[in-house]
Amino acid sequence: MRRRSTLKEIASALDLSIATVSRSLAGYEDISEKTRERVQQKAREMGYVPNVAGRMLVSGRSGFVGLVLKVRGPDFVDAYLGATVTGLSEALVAKGTDLMIATAPEGQDELEVLQRLVQSGRVDGIILTRIAEDDARIRFLQERNLPFVALGRTLAPLQPHAWIDVAGEDAFGEAFQLLYDLGHRHFGLVTITDQMTFARNREAGLARAMAATGDPSVRLTSIAAPRFDAEGHRRGIAGLLTGPDRPTAVIGLFDELALAVVQAASHLGLSIPDDLSLIGFDNVPAAAYAVPGLTTFEPGNRDIGRIAAATLLDLIEVRPKAPPTLLRNASLVLRGSHGPAPQK
Amino acid sequence: MRRRSTLKEIASALDLSIATVSRSLAGYEDISEKTRERVQQKAREMGYVPNVAGRMLVSGRSGFVGLVLKVRGPDFVDAYLGATVTGLSEALVAKGTDLMIATAPEGQDELEVLQRLVQSGRVDGIILTRIAEDDARIRFLQERNLPFVALGRTLAPLQPHAWIDVAGEDAFGEAFQLLYDLGHRHFGLVTITDQMTFARNREAGLARAMAATGDPSVRLTSIAAPRFDAEGHRRGIAGLLTGPDRPTAVIGLFDELALAVVQAASHLGLSIPDDLSLIGFDNVPAAAYAVPGLTTFEPGNRDIGRIAAATLLDLIEVRPKAPPTLLRNASLVLRGSHGPAPQK
DNA sequence: GCAAGTTTCTAAAACGTTTTAAATTTTGAT
DNA sequence: ATCAAAATTTAAAACGTTTTAGAAACTTGC
Numbered sequence: 001m002r003r004r005s006t007l008k009e010i011a012s013a014l015d016l017s018i019a020t021v022s023r024s025l026a027g028y029e030d031i032s033e034k035t036r037e038r039v040q041q042k043a044r045e046m047g048y049v050p051n052v053a054g055r056m057l058v059s060g061r062s063g064f065v066g067l068v069l070k071v072r073g074p075d076f077v078d079a080y081l082g083a084t085v086t087g088l089s090e091a092l093v094a095k096g097t098d099l100m101i102a103t104a105p106e107g108q109d110e111l112e113v114l115q116r117l118v119q120s121g122r123v124d125g126i127i128l129t130r131i132a133e134d135d136a137r138i139r140f141l142q143e144r145n146l147p148f149v150a151l152g153r154t155l156a157p158l159q160p161h162a163w164i165d166v167a168g169e170d171a172f173g174e175a176f177q178l179l180y181d182l183g184h185r186h187f188g189l190v191t192i193t194d195q196m197t198f199a200r201n202r203e204a205g206l207a208r209a210m211a212a213t214g215d216p217s218v219r220l221t222s223i224a225a226p227r228f229d230a231e232g233h234r235r236g237i238a239g240l241l242t243g244p245d246r247p248t249a250v251i252g253l254f255d256e257l258a259l260a261v262v263q264a265a266s267h268l269g270l271s272i273p274d275d276l277s278l279i280g281f282d283n284v285p286a287a288a289y290a291v292p293g294l295t296t297f298e299p300g301n302r303d304i305g306r307i308a309a310a311t312l313l314d315l316i317e318v319r320p321k322a323p324p325t326l327l328r329n330a331s332l333v334l335r336g337s338h339g340p341a342p343q344k
Numbered sequence: 345m346r347r348r349s350t351l352k353e354i355a356s357a358l359d360l361s362i363a364t365v366s367r368s369l370a371g372y373e374d375i376s377e378k379t380r381e382r383v384q385q386k387a388r389e390m391g392y393v394p395n396v397a398g399r400m401l402v403s404g405r406s407g408f409v410g411l412v413l414k415v416r417g418p419d420f421v422d423a424y425l426g427a428t429v430t431g432l433s434e435a436l437v438a439k440g441t442d443l444m445i446a447t448a449p450e451g452q453d454e455l456e457v458l459q460r461l462v463q464s465g466r467v468d469g470i471i472l473t474r475i476a477e478d479d480a481r482i483r484f485l486q487e488r489n490l491p492f493v494a495l496g497r498t499l500a501p502l503q504p505h506a507w508i509d510v511a512g513e514d515a516f517g518e519a520f521q522l523l524y525d526l527g528h529r530h531f532g533l534v535t536i537t538d539q540m541t542f543a544r545n546r547e548a549g550l551a552r553a554m555a556a557t558g559d560p561s562v563r564l565t566s567i568a569a570p571r572f573d574a575e576g577h578r579r580g581i582a583g584l585l586t587g588p589d590r591p592t593a594v595i596g597l598f599d600e601l602a603l604a605v606v607q608a609a610s611h612l613g614l615s616i617p618d619d620l621s622l623i624g625f626d627n628v629p630a631a632a633y634a635v636p637g638l639t640t641f642e643p644g645n646r647d648i649g650r651i652a653a654a655t656l657l658d659l660i661e662v663r664p665k666a667p668p669t670l671l672r673n674a675s676l677v678l679r680g681s682h683g684p685a686p687q688k
Numbered sequence: 689g690c691a692a693g694t695t696t697c698t699a700a701a702a703c704g705t706t707t708t709a710a711a712t713t714t715t716g717a718t
Numbered sequence: 719a720t721c722a723a724a725a726t727t728t729a730a731a732a733c734g735t736t737t738t739a740g741a742a743a744c745t746t747g748c
Contacts, residue, residue: 006735022735031696031697049464051735052465052466052735053396053734054397055736056396056397058735058736085415085447086449093447094449100444102443102444105433105434108437119391120393259633260633286630289603291607362704374725374727394705397703398703398704398706402705
């Protein structure tokens with residue numbers, strides 16, 4: 001095995017001091033052109049790669065940005081995160097920083113993994129996803145004063161911090177309006193019981209849009225189960241779709257739930273969109289595969305990832321007093337799962 | 345911000361030497377019970393967390409196992425990798441090692457990212473996925489003598505190394521037999537042109553099983569396109585399924601391709617399984633959602649991840665001369681997408 | 689030929705840890 | 719008490735880097 005070479009080795013090979021070698025490679029001005037060339041040439045030749053540990057020790061910087069992901073079975077990275085991570089990675093690597101994803105297995109608390117990651121000093125900043133209504137991770141990071149960007153908003157009053165989010169409230173308002181204009185009056189919502197901000201925001205947007213019509217014939221039936229309780233959702237959806245007084249239009253909090261509705265409808269012999277209109281959120285790949293294609297919202301997570309990366313690097317560099325925030329709009333992707341309300 | 349405490353601070357707080365503190369925390373035998381207690385108590389109190397950089401510098405170990413993932417859009421981690429990463433993460437974290445996932449964005453060469461990761465000394469070992477027929481990454485790691493486990497086999501003759509794989513050849517043989525016994529004689533295969541070992545293995549298994557029947561009426565029509573050329577596959581599948589002489593049973597190299605067949609069949613008005621039987625591989629979540637459910641193989645990737653983690657940790661610890669290898673069987677998951685061959 | 693200024697280089701300290709070899713303290717036997 | 723042995727503690731070096739404060743080597747201008 002070719003051992004890794006060090007500054008010291010380069011120095012003694014060229015009969016220079018370690019300091020000179022270090023500064024040559026760092027491109028300092030007070031090194032003569034000639035020496036700099038010589039050093040860089042030799043470094044290449046010897047395959048020199050700086051030792052991160054040594055560098056970290058003195059600079060206190062790791063050159064990493066961290067992301068903690070909860071892993072659970074095959075869904076460990078869903079489409080939402082996939083696109084986000086892609087964007088993050090692109091933007092970070094372009095700037096010479098690496099994205100490091102630490103994983104929290106099912107049993108393990110995500111906060112605990114985050115704490116380990118941060119306290120061991122392995123990362124210079126953090127990207128936070130899947131923000132809860134009141135998020136302990138944010139409190140922790142603020143206490144440690146480590147730069148971070150939250151992808152999502154909290155509802156609890158916290159110190160201001162950097163965040164980027166998608167305006168789910170507007171999207172759900174738009175979804176409602178689309179369906180209302182198609183004649184639907186009885187709506188179904190499939191949502192989750194978890195204390196996630198995005199759920200509350202989307203629900204609120206839907207409620208607001210409903211109220212704004214002032215139309216007393218508009219009704220909403222919601223069913224909810226915990227995020228990963230697929231069986232609970234299945235039962236809830238089955239209940240929602242059976243009986244004479246069922247909604248003619250259902251909105252899924254996100255595509256996965258909407259796709260569960262597709263499946264339930266198929267079991268029950270309900271045709272989409274003839275008997276039932278359906279709209280989701282996330283625009284996951286499976287939404288395009290579904291038959292008919294699922295009408296949904298594209299949140300632009302890849303862009304969000306890119307923006308978050310740039311924001312975080314800024315934060316690490318300069319630490320401004322007023323942390324940047326950004327609210328973006330999701331765009332409606334029209335496919336075949338929505339249509340006019342069926343005649344009575 | 346609460347600054348991080350160091351061994352030195354604990355030492356001076358207790359009026360002990362740094363060495364004693366270090367050894368107390370490491371649980372050495374030659375430290376008196378009393379002192380050890382005192383130190384551990386104080387360390388807890390001061391919220392001491394060892395600095396990785398310092399530790400790395402002297403031990404040469406990072407406490408990380410690395411995985412390089414190519415990211416591309418929302419599919420950055422597909423179901424195959426999702427389950428694998430879950431298993432890896434579970435087993436590693438249980439042993440106090442962290443999994444670090446470095447990302448290679450679309451433009452960037454995966455090998456390059458791997459080299460950076462390894463050469464900077466940030467990882468003690470590597471998990472390699474998506475093995476190519478002749479894999480440059482393996483050559484690189486062997487040259488550097490860094491422990492690694494390949495999830496998949498190469499076809500090129502390389503130095504022996506640790507690997508774990510699923511017997512795709514057997515699975516595809518089994519799929520063929522199942523369909524053959526249902527009366528199918530004209531088979532379709534949707535595969536990829538990429539030089540990936542798993543593709544060649546599965547194809548070979550299918551070919552072998554076909555030949556083993558000795559039945560001259562058995563035929564195979566293959567179509568292939570590059571792995572991520574969805575449009576190419578779409579066209580290929582459309583061609584495969586139109587015309588009077590189309591196969592009655594199609595096997596997808598993996599579920600994603602099989603699901604593309606589902607979609608194409610629906611467009612063409614072919615009923616699955618009445619007109620067309622279909623079998624995939626991977627058992628992705630969408631395979632269960634599909635209507636009808638997709639008959640496929642469960643490769644047990646989560647277990648593979650767990651085993652790979654344990655194997656790699658062993659390798660890092662002891663470096664045996666004969667690297668372990670393991671070939672596992674995938675299990676057939678029967679759903680509704682296969683059935684008897686249609687009558688002529 | 690020399691002081692002053694400029695350019696180029698370097699010694700040494702620092703970052704936080706582990707470990708080795710040796711020093712110190714305690715214990716037990718006489 | 720004393721000494722040897724055992725138990726406990728520690729000084730110092732090492733890991734590889736960056737940076738600070740100077741030192742050394744050149745240029746100028748006279």
